[in-house]
Amino acid sequence: MTTIVKPEVKTAEKETVKKNKSSVYKTEQLNLWYGSNHALKNIDLDIKENEVTAIIGPSGCGKSTYIKTLNRMIETIPSVKTSGVINYRDKNIFDKEYQVEELRTKVGMVFQKPNPFPKSIYDNIAYGPRIHGIKNKKILDQIVEKSLRGAAIWDEVKDRLGENAYGLSGGQQQRICIARCLAIEPDVILMDEPTSALDPISTLKVEELVQDLKKDYSIIIVTHNMQQAARISDKTAFFLNGEVVEFDETDKIFSNPSDERTEDYISGRFG
Amino acid sequence: MKFVNHEEVAAKTKTRLTKNTLLKGVFAAATGFGLVVLAILLYRIVTQGSDYLSFEFFTSFASRIPENSGIKAAILGSVYLMLVVAPVSMFLGVGTAIYLEEYAKRNKFTNFIKVNISNLAGVPSVVFGLLGLTIFVRFFDLGISILAAGLTMSLLILPIIIVASQEAIRAVPNELREASFAMGATRWQTILRVVLPASIPGILTGSILALSRAIGETAPLVVIGIPTILMFTPDGIMSTFTALPMQIFDWTKRPQVEFHDVAAAGIIVLMGLLIIMNSIAVFIRNKYQKRY
Amino acid sequence: MAMNEPQQISVQELIAQKSNRGLLAFTEKLIPKILFLIASVSVLTTIGIVFTLIFETVTFFTEVNIFGFLTGTEWYPFANSTPTYGILPLVVGTLKITGIAILVAVPIGIATAIFLSEYASDRVRRFIKPILEVLAGVPTIVYGFFALTFVTPILRSIYPDIAIFNALSPGIVVGIMIIPMIASLSEDAMSSVPNAMRDGAYALGATKLEVAVKIVLPAALSGIVASTVLAISRAIGETMIVAVAAGSTPGFNWDVTGSIQTMTAYIVQVTTGDAGYGTTIYYSIYAVGFTLFLFTLAMNMLAQFISKRFREEY
Numbered sequence: 001m002t003t004i005v006k007p008e009v010k011t012a013e014k015e016t017v018k019k020n021k022s023s024v025y026k027t028e029q030l031n032l033w034y035g036s037n038h039a040l041k042n043i044d045l046d047i048k049e050n051e052v053t054a055i056i057g058p059s060g061c062g063k064s065t066y067i068k069t070l071n072r073m074i075e076t077i078p079s080v081k082t083s084g085v086i087n088y089r090d091k092n093i094f095d096k097e098y099q100v101e102e103l104r105t106k107v108g109m110v111f112q113k114p115n116p117f118p119k120s121i122y123d124n125i126a127y128g129p130r131i132h133g134i135k136n137k138k139i140l141d142q143i144v145e146k147s148l149r150g151a152a153i154w155d156e157v158k159d160r161l162g163e164n165a166y167g168l169s170g171g172q173q174q175r176i177c178i179a180r181c182l183a184i185e186p187d188v189i190l191m192d193e194p195t196s197a198l199d200p201i202s203t204l205k206v207e208e209l210v211q212d213l214k215k216d217y218s219i220i221i222v223t224h225n226m227q228q229a230a231r232i233s234d235k236t237a238f239f240l241n242g243e244v245v246e247f248d249e250t251d252k253i254f255s256n257p258s259d260e261r262t263e264d265y266i267s268g269r270f271g
Numbered sequence: 272m273k274f275v276n277h278e279e280v281a282a283k284t285k286t287r288l289t290k291n292t293l294l295k296g297v298f299a300a301a302t303g304f305g306l307v308v309l310a311i312l313l314y315r316i317v318t319q320g321s322d323y324l325s326f327e328f329f330t331s332f333a334s335r336i337p338e339n340s341g342i343k344a345a346i347l348g349s350v351y352l353m354l355v356v357a358p359v360s361m362f363l364g365v366g367t368a369i370y371l372e373e374y375a376k377r378n379k380f381t382n383f384i385k386v387n388i389s390n391l392a393g394v395p396s397v398v399f400g401l402l403g404l405t406i407f408v409r410f411f412d413l414g415i416s417i418l419a420a421g422l423t424m425s426l427l428i429l430p431i432i433i434v435a436s437q438e439a440i441r442a443v444p445n446e447l448r449e450a451s452f453a454m455g456a457t458r459w460q461t462i463l464r465v466v467l468p469a470s471i472p473g474i475l476t477g478s479i480l481a482l483s484r485a486i487g488e489t490a491p492l493v494v495i496g497i498p499t500i501l502m503f504t505p506d507g508i509m510s511t512f513t514a515l516p517m518q519i520f521d522w523t524k525r526p527q528v529e530f531h532d533v534a535a536a537g538i539i540v541l542m543g544l545l546i547i548m549n550s551i552a553v554f555i556r557n558k559y560q561k562r563y
Numbered sequence: 564m565a566m567n568e569p570q571q572i573s574v575q576e577l578i579a580q581k582s583n584r585g586l587l588a589f590t591e592k593l594i595p596k597i598l599f600l601i602a603s604v605s606v607l608t609t610i611g612i613v614f615t616l617i618f619e620t621v622t623f624f625t626e627v628n629i630f631g632f633l634t635g636t637e638w639y640p641f642a643n644s645t646p647t648y649g650i651l652p653l654v655v656g657t658l659k660i661t662g663i664a665i666l667v668a669v670p671i672g673i674a675t676a677i678f679l680s681e682y683a684s685d686r687v688r689r690f691i692k693p694i695l696e697v698l699a700g701v702p703t704i705v706y707g708f709f710a711l712t713f714v715t716p717i718l719r720s721i722y723p724d725i726a727i728f729n730a731l732s733p734g735i736v737v738g739i740m741i742i743p744m745i746a747s748l749s750e751d752a753m754s755s756v757p758n759a760m761r762d763g764a765y766a767l768g769a770t771k772l773e774v775a776v777k778i779v780l781p782a783a784l785s786g787i788v789a790s791t792v793l794a795i796s797r798a799i800g801e802t803m804i805v806a807v808a809a810g811s812t813p814g815f816n817w818d819v820t821g822s823i824q825t826m827t828a829y830i831v832q833v834t835t836g837d838a839g840y841g842t843t844i845y846y847s848i849y850a851v852g853f854t855l856f857l858f859t860l861a862m863n864m865l866a867q868f869i870s871k872r873f874r875e876e877y
Binding site: 284287288290291294295297298299301302304305306308309311312315316319362363366367369370371374375383384386387388389390391393394395396397398399400401402404405406409426429430433457458459460480483484487488489490493494495496516519520523524531534535538541542545549 | 594605702770800827830834859
């Protein structure tokens with residue numbers, strides 16, 4: 001594998017929307033340890049709204065750790081310690097007063113493996129609104145339809161909303177999980193290798209969906225698949241051994257990287 | 272020079288194989304022993320007790336005359352007892368399991384609770400009877416009541432329910448919890464809406480099996496001192512009562528052989544109840560097995 | 564994506580209106596505390612058991628000499644003139660039952676485990692294991708009935724000198740009761756021996772028997788011993804079988820054909836009789852119960868120690 005050429009059309013499209021975007025996530029000097037293992041080292045990243053930001057890097061480089069830090073899901077691991085600042089919309093998410101539930105209401109997440117609840121499709125989508133106090137059946141109906149449409153799966157499941165989500169295929173399950181995430185209309189969607197458990201056709205569908213969602217949401221996606229990053233992202237950050245080696249326009253990263261290690265990685269010399 | 276004489280090995284192989292076949296037979300026979308004993312036990316009890324098993328057997332009270340004896344008070348007592356044991360033991364057992372699996376930090380006290388639960392499971396039931404007699408019957412002055420016996424039985428089966436519930440809760444994949452947390456749900460919301468619904472079949476299966484242990488348990492009832500001959504049915508949880516295994520014990524102890532047959536009839540009913548409860552448990556287990 | 568409904572709803576706004584963060588945070592703080600209290604019930608139960616036993620036993624020892632209790636070979640609490648409380652006959656009775664039970668259950672239980680783990684096909688295993696579970700779930704009062712009305716008459720027809728109440732019959736039946744326990748726990752230990760170890764022996768031409776005896780049994784030994792110790796604990800604490808079939812004659816001897824009494828059966832005898840609250844006999848059941856508790860606790864802790872200390876790491 002050599003360098004990857006990005007389709008011309010997308011490049012042109014991007015030039016027009018490049019200006020005047022505000023930051024959603026501003027990471028400053030973030031360090032993270034698992035016990036004594038220093039997993040993230042002095043991370044500085046500025047992620048803009050209404051963009052797709054891809055995070056790439058070899059296994060164990062800290063890319064999954066980083067995205068899980070953005071909604072503080074990383075705290076489910078007991079031995080984790082952090083230092084530094086992550087500002088979400090100008091508020092440090094590590095602040096004592098910052099309620100983690102509030103953060104996660106604004107920031108949705110899609111996981112590596114599709115993880116729908118063992119409930120009906122409807123109940124899966126309505127889960128988020130319900131836990132946040134929305135009980136009105138009419139409103140819930142509206143939210144469910146809108147979210148499923150948003151995840152481009154409405155037509156496939158509209159006649160069996162009462163069925164268990166486990167009856168769906170892996171790709172459909174993942175889009176249900178995306179719809180579940182859309183149901184609370186988040187500001188940002190974090191995606192942690194969302195297509196790694198899917199077949200190529202389902203992967204394509206999810207990728208198209210990501211392109212579509214960009215209009216309304218800011219998306220941060222971790223992927224081990226460089227072509228995927230090249231296909232769908234506006235910006236790409238390359239992680240290596242817990243550090244950000246390079247963060248730039250995706251085109252630049254893939255055509256003319258400034259760091260030698262980035263070049264080695266994207267040209268397939270390691271990882 | 273060769274160290275391995277292949278002719279000798281071949282000659283020995285034959286005896287080795289014979290030994291293998293022989294002992295396989297011995298092992299199979301040992302396994303069969305348990306099955307045969309169970310078959311004999313069931314056969315004996317059914318042939319002995321079926322004569323006394325009639326409609327009247329269910330509608331009569333205990334009596335000095337074998338033909339007039341029945342289990343009306345005993346079976347209602349057992350049902351009442353379960354009405355106390357089921358909610359109390361499940362509330363305590365599931366609550367403890369949720370605490371241990373979802374909240375408890377890994378510290379010495381948590382470890383102590385766990386060791387304590389496994390030791391509690393090994394305490395003889397007769398000792399639980401002494402606990403019930405001292406604490407519930409006398410100290411809390413509940414008397415020889417359904418409530419006192421029910422609380423004693425609840426504590427007796429508590430370790431079984433805790434362990435079964437822990438296993439069921441542990442079997443819920445972490446991905447589901449993560450999905451819920453990522454939506455901004457709190458821990459308790461996640462437990463209530465995701466973890467418990469997913470683990471309820473396992474919890475129910477374990478609890479029913481534990482209850483079937485409680486319904487056949489006799490020693491604590493004996494120690495608490497519940498009566499065997501009772502001419503009325505219970506009217507509330509503070510009422511005194513008798514229970515099916517207690518009644519069977521009393522009939523078994525009588526010197527008249529006829530009462531042994533009455534006891535066998537009682538055992539048929541008790542075993543019938545157990546089989547029904549176990550079938551429900553197996554049904555739930557099979558129906559809801561591995562949904563995620 | 565386009566949903567051009569006239570009344571466009573904003574979910575985030577709705578959430579901001581509806582959700583009650585204060586209440587949620589409050590329950591989130593409260594619930595673990597409640598659950599902690601619930602979890603403490605099991606600890607309180609143990610404390611309750613220990614204190615009940617100690618408290619009433621201490622009362623008993625204000626009336627009866629503790630040294631005489633521990634070393635006395637005569638147990639005649641119901642004697643009118645001079646009741647004697649020497650617990651050894653009850654301990655001996657318990658040991659007789661336990662010894663017979665172990666003689667029955669250990670060989671049969673382990674042989675069953677070997678058969679299920681090494682020889683039986685999946686189908687046979689799936690057929691037999693539930694039956695063993697049923698055997699384990701039979702109430703002990705039913706086993707007691709079985710001992711008295713079936714096993715004892717058979718023994719008496721073989722060897723007429725056996726009394727109606729004796730140690731042999733309930734001992735055998737207690738053994739039958741604990742077979743499933745030994746079998747299933749030992750089988751768990753054996754089937755967790757990795758197949759790679761078996762394959763190594765098979766590849767050298769070992770028979771199934773040789774693999775079972777020389778490879779699997781030694782590797783699973785700690786689990787098997789632990790299961791046996793647990794089974795001993797169950798046998799010591801078994802109540803109804805002995806209360807029904809073993810009699811009520813405590814004796815300091817090793818005869819198994821005559822009537823005996825175990826610690827558990829004594830407690831049953833007193834509580835079904837009319838010994839009044841507050842009498843020395845009443846307190847004696849706690850002293851006996853405490854002794855019984857210590858025996859079973861020692862066995863349980865030994866079993867835990869064995870399975871922890873000698874756990875095989877594969």
